[in-house]
Amino acid sequence: MVVKLENLRNMPVLLGLAFYLAACAADGGLGVSAPDFSLPYAIAAPSQQHSLHPKVQEISGITCSPDPKKLLAVQDEQGQVFQLDRTHGGLGESVPFWKDGDYEGIARAGEEIYVLKNTGTLYGITHFGTPQQEVAKYNDFLNDEFDAEGLAYDPGANRLLIACKGEGEGPYADPFTRLIFAFDLAEKKLDSIPAFQIRKADIYAFLQANDTLPYWPKMIDDFEPGVSEMEFNPSGLGVHPATGHLYLISSAGKKMLMVMDRSGRILYVTKLPKQQHRQPEGLCFDEEGRLYIANEGKGVTPPMLYLFERLPNPEGQ
Numbered sequence: 001m002v003v004k005l006e007n008l009r010n011m012p013v014l015l016g017l018a019f020y021l022a023a024c025a026a027d028g029g030l031g032v033s034a035p036d037f038s039l040p041y042a043i044a045a046p047s048q049q050h051s052l053h054p055k056v057q058e059i060s061g062i063t064c065s066p067d068p069k070k071l072l073a074v075q076d077e078q079g080q081v082f083q084l085d086r087t088h089g090g091l092g093e094s095v096p097f098w099k100d101g102d103y104e105g106i107a108r109a110g111e112e113i114y115v116l117k118n119t120g121t122l123y124g125i126t127h128f129g130t131p132q133q134e135v136a137k138y139n140d141f142l143n144d145e146f147d148a149e150g151l152a153y154d155p156g157a158n159r160l161l162i163a164c165k166g167e168g169e170g171p172y173a174d175p176f177t178r179l180i181f182a183f184d185l186a187e188k189k190l191d192s193i194p195a196f197q198i199r200k201a202d203i204y205a206f207l208q209a210n211d212t213l214p215y216w217p218k219m220i221d222d223f224e225p226g227v228s229e230m231e232f233n234p235s236g237l238g239v240h241p242a243t244g245h246l247y248l249i250s251s252a253g254k255k256m257l258m259v260m261d262r263s264g265r266i267l268y269v270t271k272l273p274k275q276q277h278r279q280p281e282g283l284c285f286d287e288e289g290r291l292y293i294a295n296e297g298k299g300v301t302p303p304m305l306y307l308f309e310r311l312p313n314p315e316g317q
Contacts, residue, residue, distance in 0.1 A: 037267040041291050043257060044273050046306040050089030056082050057297040061105040061116070061151060061236065062282035062305075066128075071292065071305075073282065074103040074115055081106065081113065081128070086286070089305045095129045098137075104281075105151025105237070107160055109185055114160055116151040119144055120190075122160070122183060140190040142181070145169045150180075150237030152284075156244050156262075158185050161195060163234035163248060176200040176230050180237070180246075196246070196264045200230050203258075206266040215271040222254055232256055236283035236293070249280045249293065276306065 052059065058075040062084070065072045070092060071084040079099050083092035097115065105116035113125040120142020127133045142148055142162070150163030160183040167173050172194055180196040183189070204223040207216065222231045235251040245267065246260040255277050259268040272280055278301060282294035289310045297303040 037259070039259065039268050039270070040289075040311045041308040042311065043270060043308065044276075046276070047290075047309040048087075048307040049276070050305045050307075052084065052089050052294075052297075052303040052305055053091035054297070054302070055091060055094075056084075056303050059294045059296055059303045060103060060149075060281045062292055062294045063106045063108045063113075063153075063284045064286050066108065066111060068287070071284070072106055072108065072113065073294065074106045076102045076104060076118070079103065081115070081125070084305065086292075086307075093129075095133070097125050097133070097135050098123055104149040104235075105162070106282075107151045107153045107284075109153040109155075109160065114151065114153075116148055116162060118147055118149065120146055120148045120162065122162075124188075138183070138188060138190075141170070141192060142190070143169075145173075146179070149281075150234045150248065150283075152237040152239050152246075154182070154239045154244075155241075156239075157182070159183055159195075160185065161237060161239070161246070162190075163237040165233045165235060165252060172197070174199075178230065178232065178234055180234075196260065198232060198234070198248075198258070198260075200232070201225075202266060203232060203269060206269065213268075213270060219254075219256075219269065219271060229253065232258065235281050238283045238285050238291075240289065241285050241287060242289050247283060247285075247291070249277075249283050251280050255280055276304070 056075050058077050059073050060076040062071050062073045073082045080094045080096050082094045102118040104118045107114050113128045115123040122138040124136040146164040146168040147166030148162050149165045152161045154161050162181045164179045167175050178198040179194040182191045182195040207220045231253040232250045233252040234248045236249040238247045244262050248258045250256045255272040257270050278298050279296040281296050284292050291308040293306045295304040
């Protein structure tokens, strides 16, 4: 069920919130009580930051390479996978895989590499970077209206997750909801039912129940019923290797980070500092749970790669 709090704009906010909570209860809703969760990263204080090469000025997705010293990246102009050094961000060899296009996400599932185009097309690369490299192309119902941007491997369910920045079309389309779909790696098929839905009303209700979060006054205003836009539009997605939690970043609209559990319950929301994250587009975790966030360059500002070490013994993780 999608509940549009925006339709209650002529009623008092508290009445609208009460209506929403009642609807969630009737629908088996996720609840908005303050979860036992502490963000295990000092998101305003990266452990490392690196300027990247101008060839990846339009960097749009990152993932870990089979080589433990490297990351893999795509940018939204060329059909190439770029290799980045994890420790200093240096540019290594690039590997062509398809013709030029708007590529927005990349994920590694075992030895296979998958690249996501903004239209929702997936490219599965086997024998990556070798003379035996092969590429399989997968098209399904996603299109430009969904504006697919985030891609992550979910090993617990042997699937890829695709986060959409656009409203989409069909039975789940809603201007105040963003959808995450699952691509089954065994069947090589995209499920037509969203695996997760990010509702503006859910974000607002979560913020109402968690008023001690950093940047809370500004965030609650951004998601207040009656505001005409959805301010969280996923641009990057990652699955935490230890907890299975979903981490999402948003670039268009407000620059934010969101954490969700496996049921889709929101665990944490925060704004990303503007001085660091001018255009956050890519997110991934390494095997040790370190978090990487990549930003596109803008003008004379180079593309950036930030590394966040996992904090020791975080609660609720």
